[in-house]
Amino acid sequence: MLPFQTLISIDKKTSMPVYLQVANRLIALIREGIIKPGAALPGSREMAALLQLHRKTIVAAYEELYTQDWIQTIPRKGVFVAQHLPEVKPRKFTQGVSIPPYAGNTGFPFSRQLSLPTPATRIIKQRLVINDGFPDMRLAPMDLLLREYRSLISNKTVQAVMERPDPAGVYALREAMVPHLTTTRGLSIQTNNIMITRGAQMAIYLAANLLLQPGDYVAVGEPNYYMANLVFEQAGARLIKIPVDEYGMDIDALAAACKKKKIRMVYVIPHHHHPTTATLSANRRMQLLELVRQYKLAVIEDDYDFSFHYDSAPILPLASTQHEGCVIYIGSVTKVMTPSARIGFMIAPENFIKQAIYLRRLIDLRGDNLMEAAMAALLRNGDISRHIKKSNKVYHQRRDLFCALLDEHLSGVINYRKPAGGMAIWAQFHPKHPLPVVAARAAEMNLFMNDGASYITGKTNYNALRIGFASLNEKELQEAVSILVRATRK
Amino acid sequence: MLPFQTLISIDKKTSMPVYLQVANRLIALIREGIIKPGAALPGSREMAALLQLHRKTIVAAYEELYTQDWIQTIPRKGVFVAQHLPEVKPRKFTQGVSIPPYAGNTGFPFSRQLSLPTPATRIIKQRLVINDGFPDMRLAPMDLLLREYRSLISNKTVQAVMERPDPAGVYALREAMVPHLTTTRGLSIQTNNIMITRGAQMAIYLAANLLLQPGDYVAVGEPNYYMANLVFEQAGARLIKIPVDEYGMDIDALAAACKKKKIRMVYVIPHHHHPTTATLSANRRMQLLELVRQYKLAVIEDDYDFSFHYDSAPILPLASTQHEGCVIYIGSVTKVMTPSARIGFMIAPENFIKQAIYLRRLIDLRGDNLMEAAMAALLRNGDISRHIKKSNKVYHQRRDLFCALLDEHLSGVINYRKPAGGMAIWAQFHPKHPLPVVAARAAEMNLFMNDGASYITGKTNYNALRIGFASLNEKELQEAVSILVRATRK
Numbered sequence: 016m017l018p019f020q021t022l023i024s025i026d027k028k029t030s031m032p033v034y035l036q037v038a039n040r041l042i043a044l045i046r047e048g049i050i051k052p053g054a055a056l057p058g059s060r061e062m063a064a065l066l067q068l069h070r071k072t073i074v075a076a077y078e079e080l081y082t083q084d085w086i087q088t089i090p091r092k093g094v095f096v097a098q099h100l101p102e103v104k105p106r107k108f109t110q111g112v113s114i115p116p117y118a119g120n121t122g123f124p125f126s127r128q129l130s131l132p133t134p135a136t137r138i139i140k141q142r143l144v145i146n147d148g149f150p151d152m153r154l155a156p157m158d159l160l161l162r163e164y165r166s167l168i169s170n171k172t173v174q175a176v177m178e179r180p181d182p183a184g185v186y187a188l189r190e191a192m193v194p195h196l197t198t199t200r201g202l203s204i205q206t207n208n209i210m211i212t213r214g215a216q217m218a219i220y221l222a223a224n225l226l227l228q229p230g231d232y233v234a235v236g237e238p239n240y241y242m243a244n245l246v247f248e249q250a251g252a253r254l255i256k257i258p259v260d261e262y263g264m265d266i267d268a269l270a271a272a273c274k275k276k277k278i279r280m281v282y283v284i285p286h287h288h289h290p291t292t293a294t295l296s297a298n299r300r301m302q303l304l305e306l307v308r309q310y311k312l313a314v315i316e317d318d319y320d321f322s323f324h325y326d327s328a329p330i331l332p333l334a335s336t337q338h339e340g341c342v343i344y345i346g347s348v349t350k351v352m353t354p355s356a357r358i359g360f361m362i363a364p365e366n367f368i369k370q371a372i373y374l375r376r377l378i379d380l381r382g383d384n385l386m387e388a389a390m391a392a393l394l395r396n397g398d399i400s401r402h403i404k405k406s407n408k409v410y411h412q413r414r415d416l417f418c419a420l421l422d423e424h425l426s427g428v429i430n431y432r433k434p435a436g437g438m439a440i441w442a443q444f445h446p447k448h449p450l451p452v453v454a455a456r457a458a459e460m461n462l463f464m465n466d467g468a469s470y471i472t473g474k475t476n477y478n479a480l481r482i483g484f485a486s487l488n489e490k491e492l493q494e495a496v497s498i499l500v501r502a503t504r505k
Numbered sequence: 506m507l508p509f510q511t512l513i514s515i516d517k518k519t520s521m522p523v524y525l526q527v528a529n530r531l532i533a534l535i536r537e538g539i540i541k542p543g544a545a546l547p548g549s550r551e552m553a554a555l556l557q558l559h560r561k562t563i564v565a566a567y568e569e570l571y572t573q574d575w576i577q578t579i580p581r582k583g584v585f586v587a588q589h590l591p592e593v594k595p596r597k598f599t600q601g602v603s604i605p606p607y608a609g610n611t612g613f614p615f616s617r618q619l620s621l622p623t624p625a626t627r628i629i630k631q632r633l634v635i636n637d638g639f640p641d642m643r644l645a646p647m648d649l650l651l652r653e654y655r656s657l658i659s660n661k662t663v664q665a666v667m668e669r670p671d672p673a674g675v676y677a678l679r680e681a682m683v684p685h686l687t688t689t690r691g692l693s694i695q696t697n698n699i700m701i702t703r704g705a706q707m708a709i710y711l712a713a714n715l716l717l718q719p720g721d722y723v724a725v726g727e728p729n730y731y732m733a734n735l736v737f738e739q740a741g742a743r744l745i746k747i748p749v750d751e752y753g754m755d756i757d758a759l760a761a762a763c764k765k766k767k768i769r770m771v772y773v774i775p776h777h778h779h780p781t782t783a784t785l786s787a788n789r790r791m792q793l794l795e796l797v798r799q800y801k802l803a804v805i806e807d808d809y810d811f812s813f814h815y816d817s818a819p820i821l822p823l824a825s826t827q828h829e830g831c832v833i834y835i836g837s838v839t840k841v842m843t844p845s846a847r848i849g850f851m852i853a854p855e856n857f858i859k860q861a862i863y864l865r866r867l868i869d870l871r872g873d874n875l876m877e878a879a880m881a882a883l884l885r886n887g888d889i890s891r892h893i894k895k896s897n898k899v900y901h902q903r904r905d906l907f908c909a910l911l912d913e914h915l916s917g918v919i920n921y922r923k924p925a926g927g928m929a930i931w932a933q934f935h936p937k938h939p940l941p942v943v944a945a946r947a948a949e950m951n952l953f954m955n956d957g958a959s960y961i962t963g964k965t966n967y968n969a970l971r972i973g974f975a976s977l978n979e980k981e982l983q984e985a986v987s988i989l990v991r992a993t994r995k
Contacts (some may be wrong), residue, residue, distance in 0.1 A: 213868075364607050384875075
């Protein structure tokens with residue numbers, strides 16, 4: 016008989032019942048080939064004695080094994096490991112030195128290899144963080160959100176509705192978005208033109224993957240929002256990079272490109288271009304619209320930053336003009352509320368929205384119904400508009416303070432243009448201050464910042480990064496600037 | 506002069522400021538070619554008189570237009586539409602009859618056309634809903650979730666951490682999952698082997714899109730979870746359908762297929778196969794494991810239903826065995842909590858997880874940090890385990906009641922096997938009761954149910970659907986059965 020008392024060890028401290036520990040260990044022994052198919056097992060009384068356990072525990076373990084087909088009980092003969100298990104070659108019994116199955120690399124090869132500029136799972140340890148341009152979560156009306164949660168949860172009818180999946184987004188939210196988008200952006204849309212996504216990023220991914228075939232040409236700004244470039248590239252597209260200056264994308268250059276190549280799609284960020292923060296001028300908007308109509312270009316208009324303007328009201332999007340169904344308009348509610356509530360949206364003709372919903376379901380069956388329903392309520396009762404107004408005021412002040420601090424302490428080191436809105440500046444560092452060095456020195460002083468690698472989308476090293484000012488309060492902005500001063504001191 | 510008083514109409518009821526309405530209307534008129542580039546506009550005083558508005562409103566509107574580059578002010582001459590706008594051909598001014606840009610189809614062609622078995626945006630109006638097998642949201646410990654939300658929100662340090670993006674999932678949750686999965690499923694993993702996703706569906710999508718190249722062969726059950734088939738097909742894979750019987754996938758048939766074709770990946774649902782609810786027998790698990798090692802097959806083990814077992818403890822997953830890094834294990838927390846909290850996870854060797862994180866970022870920058878952090882707390886303090894225990898008890902009772910009702914009232918109409926666990930039965934209707942007819946009749950009696958179309962994945966019409974019993978209480982189950990009886994009465 017096998018030395019079960021040494022092969023089966025029980026851990027009384029885990030929450031797994033003892034009978035299950037016995038059963039699982041026996042299964043492992045059968046799997047490892049140590050107990051052979053057809054082998055007799057000790058009776059429950061005998062096994063209980065061997066393992067110093069109660070007999071009922073062994074009976075429960077054997078029942079478990081029986082239910083799982085591992086053993087058979089032959090009346091008046093005893094308990095046997097099932098015969099119909101496949102022949103398993105016994106492997107060498109090397110105590111505790113076998114490599115756990117997940118400790119190495121995959122056993123199978125896989126050819127898809129993506130790589131992103133910044134390590135995706137880095138844990139940030141610094142106290143102060145300069146991000147790309149996110150809202151300040153401390154200002155987010157989380158109490159209002161929780162109030163809506165509580166009210167929704169206590170309402171049984173609403174609950175029942177929320178169990179019903181709708182990958183286009185909770186109907187109440189789509190319905191509430193229509194007047195909101197009509198009033199703020201002059202869009203002429205119906206509920207069937209809108210779908211809710213997990214942030215603007217998912218909308219970009221869905222649109223690109225519906226539109227693009229491998230080999231298609233896509234016109235993008237240079238520089239461009241690097242996550243958009245990666246999405247287009249993974250869909251197999253070839254990027255045509257159009258220069259971006261202080262008035263946004265150079266549409267003359269785009270027109271020239273359209274003459275040379277069959278461009279499938281144009282990706283534009285009209286407000287506060289990412290990363291440069293430039294606003295596409297009215298003149299260029301008109302030009303772009305002419306090109307769109309002439310070539311029947313598909314346009315992704317990524318207007319993630321629409322709600323935050325300090326120097327003038329936002330410019331109406333291309334989507335509000337007569338683009339003849341060519342503009343897919345993408346926006347974000349995340350930026351308005353909190354980074355944790357990832358809600359974005361896509362506006363397009365119904366035939367496109369329908370396909371986008373199909374694709375979205377393959378990726379993600381539905382959104383967070385509870386959060387979407389809560390957002391609908393906040394939109395309807397004006398809480399979101401009030402919050403946008405309030406945060407515009409705060410971010411406006413922070414922009415002004417931050418720019419004043421930069422002008423006072425870092426002129427000659429950082430070159431930037433004061434943005435008309437949004438949550439970040441595009442900070443180009445003087446070449447004598449290479450960003451990897453600056454970032455490393457700042458990290459030692461408890462400030463985390465991007466080392467500029469993310470923004471190198473082409474051959475040009477801009478030695479630049481976006482500095483999000485919105486999520487830092489006055490004291491933190493002063494601290495950050497003071498650390499930057501020390502990090503760039505020779 | 507143009508008849509501005511008729512061209513510009515003001516809506517006093519919208520929340521858009523009047524000056525912005527004037528500015529936007531003027532922009533539209535320029536865009537439509539009604540006002541030409543270079544044209545003179547009335548002075549602010551004159552325009553105010555024409556429109557019967559305050560002069561300050563017109564000044565604000567003109568300032569807006571100026572900031573947006575639409576007009577120029579030439580001192581002592583007046584206000585002019587900018588000259589450098591491109592030539593726009595005037596279009597016919599047809600009042601109110603132009604088609605809004607989103608009212609028709611897309612202006613551009615797009616070739617990607619997906620189609621799903623069930624309309625994705627259908628609004629369900631019936632009071633009772635038979636779903637595929639979802640938990641009962643009314644049992645979900647939403648109060649505990651809100652308690653964690655409140656506690657997280659009031660903690661400034663935690664908040665700061667939550668602003669930091671981690672597309673792998675909040676670290677605290679991944680960390681809490683390791684002991685949870687080790688105890689319940691015998692997995693030998695580290696934090697770097699796990700990523701959090703939006704439900705199991707996203708994990709399937711990510712894994713398939715990393716693994717599959719167009720033309721690859723993927724072995725799936727027949728029938729199979731139809732959303733998985735669609736994911737593999739959109740990734741360009743060719744499906745090899747392996748029969749599923751009461752012991753799960755027929756591994757002999759899989760072995761034969763492996764000899765004939767180079768199979769890249771196998772998709773298995775070990776517990777309560779979707780749709781048939783069969784559990785993969787221990788014998789077949791062993792066989793499958795041998796095949797995996799022999800052919801270095803990539804396996805997606807979709808164990809979405811692990812936590813719900815009524816007749817025996819769950820069988821340990823393939824992932825807990827020595828699979829040499831070949832098994833990608835996918836699970837769901839959604840099923841445990843509420844359909845609204847879509848949290849799933851993927852377990853794989855680190856090199857695969859890293860790529861999956863990259864791909865996930867392209868689709869969805871990060872999860873809901875707040876919800877993930879709250880889940881981590883609920884997992885750590887045992888609330889989730891307690892909730893699983895409690896709901897197992899309730900669902901166990903509901904399964905027994907539902908099966909008893911079916912046996913009493915619908916034998917001969919519905920053929921099914923009592924499932925060992927999970928939240929649904931696989932109900933095959935007698936051919937004399939075609940499901941589209943039954944579903945239509947039930948809909949009239951206020952019961953929504955699938956018409957079986959979703960489950961027709963191959964050539965076979967099973968005339969079957971999954972009936973989720975977990976989300977219906979005793980009274981609702983009785984009602985549902987009574988409606989089914991009436992809907993199948995001749």
